[in-house]
Amino acid sequence: MNWITLSNLEQIEHIKQASFSKPQVIFKHSTRCSISAMAKNRLDKASIPEGIEFHYLDLIQYRSVSNEIATGFGIEHESPQILLIRDGVCVFDASHTAISMNMLREALQ
Numbered sequence: 725m726n727w728i729t730l731s732n733l734e735q736i737e738h739i740k741q742a743s744f745s746k747p748q749v750i751f752k753h754s755t756r757c758s759i760s761a762m763a764k765n766r767l768d769k770a771s772i773p774e775g776i777e778f779h780y781l782d783l784i785q786y787r788s789v790s791n792e793i794a795t796g797f798g799i800e801h802e803s804p805q806i807l808l809i810r811d812g813v814c815v816f817d818a819s820h821t822a823i824s825m826n827m828l829r830e831a832l833q
Contacts, residue, residue, distance in 0.1 A: 730789060731781075746776060747776045749778045767806075781793070816828070
């Protein structure tokens with residue numbers, strides 16, 4: 725997996741704009757949570773769909789960015805959480821054990 729580190733608020737606007745040309749995924753990861761580590765490990769080992777950018781957020785270190793993602797995309801904060809952004813909006817999100825590349829692929833269709 726080639727994660728793009730998400731660490732500042734300005735990147736959220738870039739993700740929104742980029743989502744008009746290709747889907748964007750945000751993975752909100754808690755470095756203190758074993759379920760989050762398991763979800764990240766599953767994503768890291770899975771085959772990656774082409775044409776998507778994957779963003780990684782350490783929500784412990786960048787809590788303000790995590791809060792802005794929840795507010796800006798109108799979703800409830802969860803941890804771990806994966807979001808699929810298309811055309812500037814969150815079209816799919818999942819959390820905890822529901823996070824998988826297969827679920828993401830289904831949401832892309």
